[in-house]
Amino acid sequence: MQQLIFQSIIEALRAVGRFWLFIHDFLLGLREVRIWASLLPGQMRRVGVNSLPIALFISLFIGIVLALLSRYIFTGSVPMYFVGTLVGKSIMMELGPVLTGLALAGRVGANIAAELGTMRVTEQVDALETLAYDTHSYLVVPRVLAATLMFPVIVTLAIAVGLVSGWLTSITLLELSTQDFIKGLRQFYEFKDIWFGLVKSTSFGAAIAFLGCMKGLTARGGAEGVGLATTQAVVAGAAMILVLDAFWAVLLL
Amino acid sequence: MIVFRDVEKGFSGKEILKGFSLEVRDGETMAIIGYSGTGKSVALKHIVGLLAPFKGEVEVDGEIVHKLDRKGLRALRSKIGYVFQFAALFDSMTVEENIALGLQRQGLPAAKIAERIEESLLLVDLVGTEKRYPIQLSGGMRKRVGIARAIALRPKYILYDEPTTGLDPVTTAMMDLLMVRVKEKLGVTGIAVTHNMKSAFTIADRIAMLYDGKVRQVGTVEEIQKTHDHVVRQFIEGRPEAAAAEAADAGLQ
Ligand SMILES: Nc1ncnc2c1ncn2[C@@H]1O[C@H](COP(=O)(O)OP(=O)(O)OP(=O)(O)O)[C@@H](O)[C@H]1O
Ligand SMILES: [Mg+2]
Numbered sequence: 343m344q345q346l347i348f349q350s351i352i353e354a355l356r357a358v359g360r361f362w363l364f365i366h367d368f369l370l371g372l373r374e375v376r377i378w379a380s381l382l383p384g385q386m387r388r389v390g391v392n393s394l395p396i397a398l399f400i401s402l403f404i405g406i407v408l409a410l411l412s413r414y415i416f417t418g419s420v421p422m423y424f425v426g427t428l429v430g431k432s433i434m435m436e437l438g439p440v441l442t443g444l445a446l447a448g449r450v451g452a453n454i455a456a457e458l459g460t461m462r463v464t465e466q467v468d469a470l471e472t473l474a475y476d477t478h479s480y481l482v483v484p485r486v487l488a489a490t491l492m493f494p495v496i497v498t499l500a501i502a503v504g505l506v507s508g509w510l511t512s513i514t515l516l517e518l519s520t521q522d523f524i525k526g527l528r529q530f531y532e533f534k535d536i537w538f539g540l541v542k543s544t545s546f547g548a549a550i551a552f553l554g555c556m557k558g559l560t561a562r563g564g565a566e567g568v569g570l571a572t573t574q575a576v577v578a579g580a581a582m583i584l585v586l587d588a589f590w591a592v593l594l595l
Numbered sequence: 596m597i598v599f600r601d602v603e604k605g606f607s608g609k610e611i612l613k614g615f616s617l618e619v620r621d622g623e624t625m626a627i628i629g630y631s632g633t634g635k636s637v638a639l640k641h642i643v644g645l646l647a648p649f650k651g652e653v654e655v656d657g658e659i660v661h662k663l664d665r666k667g668l669r670a671l672r673s674k675i676g677y678v679f680q681f682a683a684l685f686d687s688m689t690v691e692e693n694i695a696l697g698l699q700r701q702g703l704p705a706a707k708i709a710e711r712i713e714e715s716l717l718l719v720d721l722v723g724t725e726k727r728y729p730i731q732l733s734g735g736m737r738k739r740v741g742i743a744r745a746i747a748l749r750p751k752y753i754l755y756d757e758p759t760t761g762l763d764p765v766t767t768a769m770m771d772l773l774m775v776r777v778k779e780k781l782g783v784t785g786i787a788v789t790h791n792m793k794s795a796f797t798i799a800d801r802i803a804m805l806y807d808g809k810v811r812q813v814g815t816v817e818e819i820q821k822t823h824d825h826v827v828r829q830f831i832e833g834r835p836e837a838a839a840a841e842a843a844d845a846g847l848q
Binding site for chain 1: 640683684686697700
């Protein structure tokens with residue numbers, strides 16, 4: 343028993359060490375701008391193409407549900423124009439970034455882990471290194487930066503779609519007027535509502551891509567190892583999003 | 596000059612190299628032979644710093660590989676061409692992009708790169724495959740692209756990890772000739788891991804047999820052909836009953 347605890351402590355410390363080493367190599371990789379700059383646009387396009395459809399699909403439905411939910415909550419107690427407030431705030435500050443982030447942990451994180459994992463087990467990563475390239479500046483940095491830059495953009499679009507679908511639901515199913523919806527939306531609006539969501543999504547993007555790269559590059563064995571790395575990347579990415587979500591709430595709210 | 600000094604290496608408790616020492620002189624081609632799983636590929640990877648020894652050291656041109664910093668390692672790798680056992684082509688890139696990648700890293704102008712690509716594909720008899728992806732090639736063709744990718748760099752050293760395994764006899768003979776030509780024309784120092792004794796006798800100046808984590812015997816082609824060491828004899832003559840006994844000895848069964 344004692345030995346088991348001892349071993350897990352050692353293993354945990356090792357994991358922390360590996361994590362910092364990865365960060366360290368990442369920062370060194372950042373310095374080779376010439377290498378990653380040319381790869382960045384392609385990776386950004388990939389993140390966008392991979393994630394936009396699902397992000398917009400999700401927010402479309404969140405908008406509808408939120409509008410109906412707020413009618414249910416507010417009926418008989420609060421003026422109906424508060425529907426706009428609730429839909430607006432919750433999509434911008436929480437549901438837009440977090441649900442999109444969770445979906446993209448599955449999409450972008452899995453994609454990166456599977457790709458780099460396959461490259462690892464087929465020795466393509468080794469081949470890259472023997473050609474005098476640095477794994478971090480060539481593979482990791484462009485992917486992490488692309489996700490970090492693209493996530494706020496994707497989340498912004500998702501928020502816009504969510505607001506529109508919430509508004510459409512309100513005027514069709516809730517018999518709320520457009521003026522009332524907008525009145526509610528603007529009632530307690532603060533600039534922070536927007537940037538809070540965007541700061542969060544930036545950190546989600548970085549975390550998902552980072553974990554995807556880390557899991558992928560440490561894949562072992564063959565197809566099974568790649569599968570395992572992919573699953574781990576998704577699980578770790580999703581968990582990280584929830585942790586970061588709470589972190590930002592404690593720090594900024 | 597490449598020197599292995601008492602290199603020890605293993606994986607998760609299993610010892611692979613147990614005091615491996617070998618000297619490869621400038622200008623010669625050294626063939627490394629040995630049973631499957633004895634650590635030939637592992638030994639090669641130490642030369643380019645893809646693996647680091649537990650004990651001992653590998654020296655290339657007076658520098659200890661595992662002690663090099665990033666810059667030093669990059670400089671070392673840019674003078675070594677590595678032909679991977681399973682080709683390790685970048686599967687998201689076409690044949691010509693695969694070959695171009697290392698040349699771009701060397702900072703060659705585009706015209707020069709195009710020239711080198713054409714030249715090296717001609718050498719491996721694969722002209723016309725420039726725009727194809729690795730997945731569209733046969734295993735043997737992939738292997739030859741791997742050789743072309745290494746040769747194109749005009750390196751000082753080339754490490755061939757089983758360059759002809761899986762090729763038909765005629766192509767094998769062609770690749771053997773190619774390796775001899777590369778050595779004579781470009782003055783490349785080579786290490787070739789091979790199972791094919793005919794190839795070894797054709798391309799090598801000297802042959803070393805890796806057995807039980809150490810060099811069992813090293814000598815000129817003639818010396819090896821006339822050896823009295825029963826282990827080496829059994830291997831080069833390929834006698835199955837003896838081989839099976841030896842394999843059992845080495846813990847491979
Ligand atoms: N990265 C690694 N992690 C764990 N074990 C490894 C690793 N690389 C090699 N090994 C193990 O080391 C041993 C030697 O492998 P190596 O690939 O060097 O053999 P080899 O002599 O090249 O054999 P072959 O002729 O079949 O290619 C094998 O048992 C292999 O499983
Ligand atoms: Mg091998």
